Amino acid sequence: MLSEEIMKELSIPNEKKIVLLVMDGVGGLPHKNGLTELEAAKTPNLDKLAEESALGLTHPIGVGITPGSGPSHLAIFGYDPVRYNIGRGVLEALGLDIHLTNKDLAARANFATKDGNGLITDRRAGRIPTEKNQELCARLQEEIKKIDDVEIIIKHGKEHRFVVLFRGEGLHDGLTDADPQKEGSKVKYTEPLVPEAKKSAVIINKFIDRVGEILKNETKANTALLRGIARVPHIPTMNDLFKLKPGAIATYPMYRGLARLVSMDILKTGETIADEIATLKENYSKYDFFYVHVKKTDSYGEDGNFENKVKIIEETDKIIPDILALNPDVLAVTSDHSTPSLLAGHSWHPNPFLLHGRFIRKSPVTRFTEAECLKGSLGIFYSIDAMPLMLASALKLAKYGA
């Protein structure tokens, strides 16, 4: 992609509509009967669409690089995933549906056990039940509303995990983890790595001490370890860069959070893929760019569950006609990264990419699979180039140079 400055100059608003359907982690590896999940799935609608589309494959970040959800989503939204670094604390907060502001420092936290000598004996506090976590977080929030001039916001996660937000002026990131990493070591405070992060360190360390005081009578969860302490990166809006009015449809908080980072409107939806399509229909007139996220292809991939990943692909295939019935000017179907059930995790393999619209060179293929995408007219490219391609295909980019 050209620089953000140039993209800003080239992008033109128009009435044409783009739908970006992200089947999270859809790409796979040969596994059951030598087939990938996409090859094993019955996808008559995607196959028909593929025949009428331009296909290709995209590298999320770089050849051989397995990305997390943060950078891989930034890339398909048209942002440099290396320039805009989403800290672990921020991602964790997004996953708990916390709305972050640019005054926030977010940390992922663990309840942990320390002994009488201040040594950490269990970094996960015996994996306390989520209900206990919830109760402890409520007590902490009740007792710690502010430290100095900084507001404290605490939200429980699952088991021993929670998130702390520090909201206030002058909070810089660039801090070490307040976590000794191994059991048997002393409680560790955070340290500033840059002078501007000094205030943050003071506040965070006071917070750790306050947690210790409040929970001193707990046998298991009597201290907290804080990691991945980070601010929300300052990211230009999609409207600013690409002149789009974008709406996001996602059933999972983290993906709504990622969409919020680039200033998409978050559209209220239900739990299922069908709910998401209903939301798309309801809001179709209000936006010119839709990000629709299907989560469970990735979840089942992560579980190593080939059969269920295939089922989700087949379920997604069924809603393709509903999207096409809206007659979008451009429809892209792709993924943020591959999650082969063979690996039971994210992988570095490029994503199948399908582009449907009026101004495309069709690909001589009959299915939407990894192998067929390789024959596609779009070739292999980088995820960050998907946005210029979608914009161009919707005639939303002016000519570069005279």
Add this chain to the structure above:
Amino acid sequence: MLSEEIMKELSIPNEKKIVLLVMDGVGGLPHKNGLTELEAAKTPNLDKLAEESALGLTHPIGVGITPGSGPSHLAIFGYDPVRYNIGRGVLEALGLDIHLTNKDLAARANFATKDGNGLITDRRAGRIPTEKNQELCARLQEEIKKIDDVEIIIKHGKEHRFVVLFRGEGLHDGLTDADPQKEGSKVKYTEPLVPEAKKSAVIINKFIDRVGEILKNETKANTALLRGIARVPHIPTMNDLFKLKPGAIATYPMYRGLARLVSMDILKTGETIADEIATLKENYSKYDFFYVHVKKTDSYGEDGNFENKVKIIEETDKIIPDILALNPDVLAVTSDHSTPSLLAGHSWHPNPFLLHGRFIRKSPVTRFTEAECLKGSLGIFYSIDAMPLMLASALKLAKYGA
């Protein structure tokens, strides 16, 4: 491409000859009967050549980016099209066959109408006839030969359009347009965006005032608007970078101008493709790199005229044997950008690229079309890499590193 410094080190002069045939805008989209222009054309010679060649596709600038003629040509000449920015005024001057020097500031200008209150009432002076334009430009040139120590050169274009060159020492660009953009607004002077452009602004604004005085009795064309004020970018010569002795054959002034920017010799030719091939034959012994430009594939593409674009492709096909009869060591046939008649304009779709020579991997194809090039041994790459590929194929590049 590697950096210019490295290319300079690697390039070696030898006697081998390269012919680069640019069929401007030749790439298309499925249109009549689902065929592109190249697919619809009868091209027995190109087809036979394709069978014996390496094929591929090139992105002019970036995925999804539609380029103007300036950057797309720089790229196929082996220059970074983003680093070397050709201003609109410069391109307009090249299009009028004006020879620019590195002391020149070029502006594209419109005759316009202002009323008694100094408000612009018509930004195009009622689109005066070209003859009137010619007469007015002659009068202005007669009256304004110099402003301070700066020479003024005026050349008429079509209708209300003309070009002004400011030639002298210390003329920097970085200036706003002297154009209010909309009718009903006051005459606007240019303003320097950088301190070094102050002198340029003073001279240009004096020029605008002088035009107003000289044309004060004209009813329509009584003032001038100046836009795209730019200097020729400083571009290293092809001889310096690639050790080539290049000759350019083009029927249209703008392409001769672009070739002159990279210090090609401009070879006098006629109006037709046959004339261009005659020029190639006459000069074949004198150069080791020939840029041969076919314009009308682009012109008809821009007109949305599928049939005539097909005819020009067929006409070009007929001269392929004449080029091959010269037995060039390397022959490349490609385009600067696509101009699908479906879009009636430049587009972002990659260019068909054909490389013929002794040291190539042939492609398993039988035609020179967009779809067949996709199967080619060269894959999809960037236009800027075409030059190293042509040089390498002519054994004009040394080994990089030991």
